[in-house]
Amino acid sequence: xxxxxxxxxxxxxSELLTPHRTDTNSLYLTAQLNELGIDVRTKCVVGDNLAxxxxxxxxxxxxxxxxxxxxxxxxxADDVTRDGIAAALNLHLHESAEIVGAxxxxxxxxxxxxxxxxxxxxxxxxxxxxxxxxNGTAPGLxxxxxxxVVVLLPGPPRELQPIFETHVRPGLASRTGSRQLRxxxxxxxxxxxxxxxxxxxxxxGPMADWPVPVETTxxxxxxxxxxxxxxxxxxxxxxxxxxxxxxxxxxxxxxxxVFSADGRSLPExxxxxxxxxxxxxxxxxxxTGGLVLGRLTDVPGSSSWVIGGVTAYSNDVKIHQLGVAAxxxxxxxxxxxxxxxxxxxxxxxxxxxxxxxxxxxxAGPAGGTVEKPVGTVVIATSGxxxxxxxxxxxxxxxxxxxxxxxxxxxxxxxxxxxx
Amino acid sequence: xxxxxxxxxxxxxSELLTPHRTDTNSLYLTAQLNELGIDVRTKCVVGDNLAxxxxxxxxxxxxxxxxxxxxxxxxxADDVTRDGIAAALNLHLHESAEIVGAxxxxxxxxxxxxxxxxxxxxxxxxxxxxxxxxNGTAPGLxxxxxxxVVVLLPGPPRELQPIFETHVRPGLASRTGSRQLRxxxxxxxxxxxxxxxxxxxxxxGPMADWPVPVETTxxxxxxxxxxxxxxxxxxxxxxxxxxxxxxxxxxxxxxxxVFSADGRSLPExxxxxxxxxxxxxxxxxxxTGGLVLGRLTDVPGSSSWVIGGVTAYSNDVKIHQLGVAAxxxxxxxxxxxxxxxxxxxxxxxxxxxxxxxxxxxxAGPAGGTVEKPVGTVVIATSGxxxxxxxxxxxxxxxxxxxxxxxxxxxxxxxxxxxx
Numbered sequence: 001x002x003x004x005x006x007x008x009x010x011x012x013x014s015e016l017l018t019p020h021r022t023d024t025n026s027l028y029l030t031a032q033l034n035e036l037g038i039d040v041r042t043k044c045v046v047g048d049n050l051a052x053x054x055x056x057x058x059x060x061x062x063x064x065x066x067x068x069x070x071x072x073x074x075x076x077a078d079d080v081t082r083d084g085i086a087a088a089l090n091l092h093l094h095e096s097a098e099i100v101g102a103x104x105x106x107x108x109x110x111x112x113x114x115x116x117x118x119x120x121x122x123x124x125x126x127x128x129x130x131x132x133x134x135n136g137t138a139p140g141l142x143x144x145x146x147x148x149v150v151v152l153l154p155g156p157p158r159e160l161q162p163i164f165e166t167h168v169r170p171g172l173a174s175r176t177g178s179r180q181l182r183x184x185x186x187x188x189x190x191x192x193x194x195x196x197x198x199x200x201x202x203x204x205g206p207m208a209d210w211p212v213p214v215e216t217t218x219x220x221x222x223x224x225x226x227x228x229x230x231x232x233x234x235x236x237x238x239x240x241x242x243x244x245x246x247x248x249x250x251x252x253x254x255x256x257x258v259f260s261a262d263g264r265s266l267p268e269x270x271x272x273x274x275x276x277x278x279x280x281x282x283x284x285x286x287x288t289g290g291l292v293l294g295r296l297t298d299v300p301g302s303s304s305w306v307i308g309g310v311t312a313y314s315n316d317v318k319i320h321q322l323g324v325a326a327x328x329x330x331x332x333x334x335x336x337x338x339x340x341x342x343x344x345x346x347x348x349x350x351x352x353x354x355x356x357x358x359x360x361x362x363a364g365p366a367g368g369t370v371e372k373p374v375g376t377v378v379i380a381t382s383g384x385x386x387x388x389x390x391x392x393x394x395x396x397x398x399x400x401x402x403x404x405x406x407x408x409x410x411x412x413x414x415x416x417x418x419x
Numbered sequence: 420x421x422x423x424x425x426x427x428x429x430x431x432x433s434e435l436l437t438p439h440r441t442d443t444n445s446l447y448l449t450a451q452l453n454e455l456g457i458d459v460r461t462k463c464v465v466g467d468n469l470a471x472x473x474x475x476x477x478x479x480x481x482x483x484x485x486x487x488x489x490x491x492x493x494x495x496a497d498d499v500t501r502d503g504i505a506a507a508l509n510l511h512l513h514e515s516a517e518i519v520g521a522x523x524x525x526x527x528x529x530x531x532x533x534x535x536x537x538x539x540x541x542x543x544x545x546x547x548x549x550x551x552x553x554n555g556t557a558p559g560l561x562x563x564x565x566x567x568v569v570v571l572l573p574g575p576p577r578e579l580q581p582i583f584e585t586h587v588r589p590g591l592a593s594r595t596g597s598r599q600l601r602x603x604x605x606x607x608x609x610x611x612x613x614x615x616x617x618x619x620x621x622x623x624g625p626m627a628d629w630p631v632p633v634e635t636t637x638x639x640x641x642x643x644x645x646x647x648x649x650x651x652x653x654x655x656x657x658x659x660x661x662x663x664x665x666x667x668x669x670x671x672x673x674x675x676x677v678f679s680a681d682g683r684s685l686p687e688x689x690x691x692x693x694x695x696x697x698x699x700x701x702x703x704x705x706x707t708g709g710l711v712l713g714r715l716t717d718v719p720g721s722s723s724w725v726i727g728g729v730t731a732y733s734n735d736v737k738i739h740q741l742g743v744a745a746x747x748x749x750x751x752x753x754x755x756x757x758x759x760x761x762x763x764x765x766x767x768x769x770x771x772x773x774x775x776x777x778x779x780x781x782a783g784p785a786g787g788t789v790e791k792p793v794g795t796v797v798i799a800t801s802g803x804x805x806x807x808x809x810x811x812x813x814x815x816x817x818x819x820x821x822x823x824x825x826x827x828x829x830x831x832x833x834x835x836x837x838x
Contacts, residue, residue, distance in 0.1 A: 015638045015647065017459045019450035022441060031438035040436045042471055044463040048636070052461055052482070059478050063471070076616060078636070110813075115613055135814070156639075158814065219439055228439060283709075283730070289716025290702075290709030293730050297708025300784050300816055308736035310729055311702070311712050317727035317770055321740070351736055365719050397719055 002147040004175045006041045007033050008060040012072030012081050013155060014047035025070045025153075025160055032164060036172055037179035037232070038066065048072065053084040061088075065148055066172065071155030073138035075118045081152055082123050082141070089145055091125035099130060103137045131167040135159045142171060149175075178234045184243045186227040186250055187260040189410045193220040199253055200227060204246070212242045222399050223406030224266075256419040259410065266409045267295045267302075273416040274305035274355070279383070281412065282353035283309035284322055284343040286334065287361040287377060291405045307353045312343065322346035335360050337378055337388055344382035355383030357412045361391075363400045377404040381415040421566035423594045425460045426452050427479035431491030431500050432574060433466035444489045444572075444579055451583060455591055456598040456651060457485060467491060472503040480507075484567055485591065490574030492557035494537045500571055501542050501560070508564055510544035518549060522556045550586040554578045561590060568594075597653045603662045605646040605669055606679040608829045612639040615673070619646060622668055631661040641818045642825030643685075675838040678829065685828045686714045686721075692835040693724035693774070698802070700831065701772035702728035703741055703762040705753065706780040706796060710824045726772045731762065741765035754779050756797055756807055763801035774802030776831045780810075782819045796823045800834040 009030070011023040026043045033040055041064055046052045053072070060067045072081030086093050099122035100114075107114040121138045124130060131140030131151075136159040141152040151168055153160045188196055197218060204216035204227070212231050219226040229246050231239045251258050259269050274281055283293045293309045296302055312318040315334055319326050323346040324339055332338045343358035361377030368374035375393040377400065380386065389411065393403040413419075428449070430442040445462045452459055460483055465471045472491070479486045491500030505512050518541035519533075526533040540557045543549060550559030550570075555578040560571040570587055572579045607615055616637060623646070626633035631650050638645040648665050650658045670677045678688050693700055702712045712728045715721055731737040734753055738745050742765040743758055751757045762777035780796030787793035794812040796819065799805065808830065812822040832838075 014636050017449065017462065018647070019446050019453065021638075022443075022446065024441075027438050027441065030436065034438065041468070042463060042465045042475065043436065044461060044475075046461045049460070055478060055482070056461065056463075059474060063474070075613070076620070076637070115617060117616070118613070158818065217434075217437065217439065226439075280733075285709070287716075288713075289721075289725070290704070290712035290728065290730065293709035293732075294707075294713045297706075297730075297732065298817065298820070302708075303732055303786070306708070306732045308730045308732040308740070309709065310740070311709065311716075311727045313712075313716065313722055313725045313727040314699075321727070321729070321770070351733075351740070367722075398717070401717075 001175060002065060003177050004038055004065040004149065004172055006064045007038050007066040007068060008041050008064040009043040009068045009070070010053070010056055010060060011043070011045045011070045012048065012053055013045070016045045016071070017047050025155065025157060028157065028161060029068055029070070029164065032169060034181045036169070036176045037181055038172065038176060048078045048080055050080045050084050050087075053080055054088045057085060057088050061145070061148060067148070067150045069150070069152045070160060073121065073152060073154045075115070075120050075137070079120070082120075082125070085143070085150060085152060086125040089125065089143065089150070091127065091143070093123040093125055095119060096122045096124045096130065099124070099139055102132070102139075106137055131163050133159050133163055135162060140167065142168065179232065180234070180236055180239065181230055181232040182236065182239045182243060183228060183230045184247050184261065185263060186229070186247060186254070186258055187266070188225040188227070188254060188257050189223055189259055189266065189406055191225065191257045193218065193225055196225045196227070196254070200250055203249055203253055204229070207246055210242065212239060214242060214246045222395065223403040256414070256417070259413060266406065266413065267299050270296065270409055270412050270416070271299045271302055271305055273413065277416060279354035279416070280305050280307045282307045282347045282351040282356045284347035284356065284358040285309065285311045286313060286318070286359060287363040288359045288401055288405050288408065289313060291401060292357065292359060292408045295405060295409065307351050309351070310347055318343060321350070323350065333372070335362055335372055335376055335378055337380070337390060340378040340380040341388055344380040344386070348382045355381065355412070355415060357381045357408050359404055359408045361400070361404055363397045363404070365397060375400050377407070379404070379408050379411050381411050383415055385415050385418060387411050387415055420594060421484060422596055422598065423457055423484040423568065423591055424598065425483045426457050426485040426487060427460050427483040428462040428487045428489070429472070429475055429479060430462070430464045430489045430574075431467065431472055432464075435464045435490070436466050444574065444576060447576065447580060448487055448489075448583065451588060453600050455588070455595045456600045457591065457595060458600065467497040467499055469499045469503050472499055473507045476504060476507050480564070480567060486567070486569045488569070488571045489579060492540065492571060492573045494534070494539050494556070498539070501539070501544070504562070504569060504571060505544040508544065508562065508569070510546065510562070512542040512544055514538060515541045515543045515549065518543065518558055521551070525556055550582050552578050552582055554581060559586065561587070598651060599653070599655055599658065600649055600651040601655065601658050601662060603648045603666050603680065604682055605648070605666060605673070605677055606685070607644040607646070607673060607676050608642055608678055608685060608825055609676045610644065612637065612644055615644045615646075618672055619669055622672055623648070623665070626665050629661065631658060633661060633665045641814065642822040675833070675836070678832060685825065685832065686718050689715065689828055689831050689835070690718045690721055690724055692832065696835060698773035698835070699724050699726045701726045701766045701770035701775045703766035703775065703777040704728065704730045705732060705737070705762075705778060706782040707778045707820055707824050707827065708732060710820060711776065711778060711827045714824060714828065726770050728770070729766055737762060740769070742769065752791070754781055754791055754795055754797055756799070756809060759797040759799040760807055763799040763805070767801045774800065774831070774834060776800045776827050778823055778827045780819070780823055782816045782823070784816060794819050796826070798823070798827050798830050800830050802834055804834050804837060806830050806834055
């Protein structure tokens with residue numbers, strides 16, 4: 001049997017050809033395929049157009065061992081993937097009673113009747129293996145086309161990902177031999193990309209020439225820099241040792257600006273610290289309007305270490321709910337170090353928390369002054385240890401809010417680790 | 420001369436085939452092309468591989484009026500776009516003395532000598548028009564391939580965009596006539612995709628056969644469905660009238676589940692209503708942990724209609740900061756209609772708001788019971804008019820939170836419009 005070494009990904013959907021939407025499934029699939037030692041050779045987006053889909057699919061089949069198609073499996077006439085692939089491979093479609101039953105049950109569990117239109121989702125090309133979808137009506141399909149593999153997956157990530165992990169990955173893994181690609185990610189905050197690069201490049205540069213070469217990519221987002229390290233080979237334990245060595249060298253050079261080397265997000269790291277210390281947190285927010293607490297409570301299980309918070313968008317709320325003195329706001333302004341300090345202390349005391357963080361700032365577009373331009377943000381923490389810092393973040397409203405949220409979480413982390 | 424109506428975009432570069440990078444140039448180019456009335460038919464990413472590039476390019480040429488290629492114009496052997504396109508079109512490359520001069524001058528301005536390798540960037544297919552690059556060494560290239568147009572652009576957005584605007588856009592505009600594509604987006608919440616489809620399809624189906632055809636795409640995200648309508652033609656006023664008619668018919672059939680027909684997001688719609696009514700809002704959140712207020716304060720200018728809120732993750736905060744009776748929580752549970760009602764009333768009163776919304780629920784993964792499974796969310800509004808409703812949302816923690824946030828904003832909207 002041919003070993004599976006290359007893949008092409010085709011995303012189907014006219015909405016992915018508009019200026020405001022992007023195909024993110026291919027990023028997830030690429031990571032998964034690379035882990036199996038399968039390289040992605042091309043990726044494409046086609047609209048809800050049978051001829052374009054078939055043309056692209058046939059081209060992919062001339063080259064790739066695996067062709068993955070995502071989307072276009074819905075119930076409407078727009079959804080052309082099943083028909084297109086069956087036509088291109090000369091396979092008849094039949095209706096699967098089993099799938100019809102599963103879709104009917106799905107509707108019934110919500111007290112609804114299956115519309116007749118959903119029967120299209122039960123059409124299966126002859127010889128295809130049905131990949132059950134626990135989170136939606138459209139099942140995935142696995143088709144062996146000679147020695148090549150064609151996989152159809154539904155577009156929504158929460159449907160696609162479990163199907164891939166449960167059904168597709170094992171099927172591919174059994175045919176990829178032992179070649180593997182493994183990765184590590186170092187997550188960093190509180191330093192711009194150029195600053196990280198200056199420290200990291202002299203270290204990771206030579207790693208590309210190690211006997212097992214380590215490749216490094218640097219990725220920058222507002223408030224977060226990531227170093228992605230990867231290495232490949234047949235011996236997983238050996239690759240892991242090499243990557244561990246690379247991570248150790250970089251992490252020790254970068255110091256406490258590295259918050260995670262194991263994939264955890266900043267809120268997860270903060271939550272873990274709170275859990276370990278048996279501490280509970282409260283948050284007082286102004287310009288971030290709830291986003292700091294929103295990100296903390298994204299973490300499953302956060303109810304054991306989050307008490308809650310107050311979003312004090314108006315000064316009245318700062319005064320009455322957080323106990324900030326009106327005279328202090330009048331003297332220093334709502335965006336000031338004394339007010340941030342009073343907000344952090346106030347929310348900790350009133351909500352009976354062990355530790356707290358406050359954020360007050362000017363996210364824009366309006367509200368800036370010469371002294372306190374848009375992007376000025378003051379953050380305070382309160383607890384066994386208290387920090388206070390004024391930032392000036394670049395960018396528009398959304399970017400300022402994202403960076404302020406990230407900085408607040410990082411100051412919370414530093415308060416907890418004593419850094 | 421053939422009018423230019425369709426385009427395909429090919430991005431060249433192996434780095435765009437990794438799990439953490441995405442091609443953003445195509446979004447910019449799509450917006451630009453759509454404004455000119457040119458549809459993007461497919462878009463692709465190929466690696467630094469001559470054969471893959473040529474295969475994809477030849478396929479695109481079988482269909483599209485315009486083929487745009489981005490990237491792969493650097494000086495190294497990896498950069499295959501010039502060679503690939505010249506080979507596919509059977510055009511000889513010659514070295515342009517003028518471009519060599521420009522590149523040399525660029526290096527000289529930084530006190531450097533041009534490395535010999537950069538001469539490759541001066542290779543021009545016969546008959547091609549050179550598009551000067553003010554921000555980098557690789558010029559763009561415009562090639563007339565019969566009646567079709569092929570454009571090569573450098574990958575970095577700050578080089579690509581000025582070249583497109585200065586040289587490519589005018590060249591394309593002169594051949595698109597007055598043909599234009601215009602769009603409308605209907606945004607809907609509170610009904611699943613199939614429910615929207617059932618009402619909308621019988622209406623939009625026939626619109627595809629109108630004298631000026633209206634194309635419709637349906638897009639579903641957790642808590643939000645969008646109908647994208649587009650029409651094209653020479654007479655902008657006429658297209659607008661047709662689209663207005665389509666929007667009116669669909670909006671009146673769908674009723675008050677349509678919250679926006681002009682591109683505005685749900686928080687923007689809520690903000691506009693609050694502004695018009697001179698009302699200010701407060702929010703009490705439990706399972707959404709700050710996300711409702713986070714989305715409201717995303718809107719620039721929200722400080723005129725947001726007072727603030729309390730995130731009451733723990734029962735203590737519900738009791739002490741929102742005035743919910745401890746006995747009520749003990750009797751009905753924190754996720755119950757009486758508690759949601761008390762939270763909404765409490766936050767409105769304590770923060771002196773005109774209107775308020777509360778959310779309490781079980782986002783999971785833990786905390787569900789037989790009676791109140793994960794996904795159970797109770798939402799209340801309080802104000803001149805008060806609503807109260809229990810939802811059962813499908814999906815994981817993130818999906819439940821997203822849907823609960825959207826439902827809370829929608830109930831706020833309904834409270835304000837009296838629907």
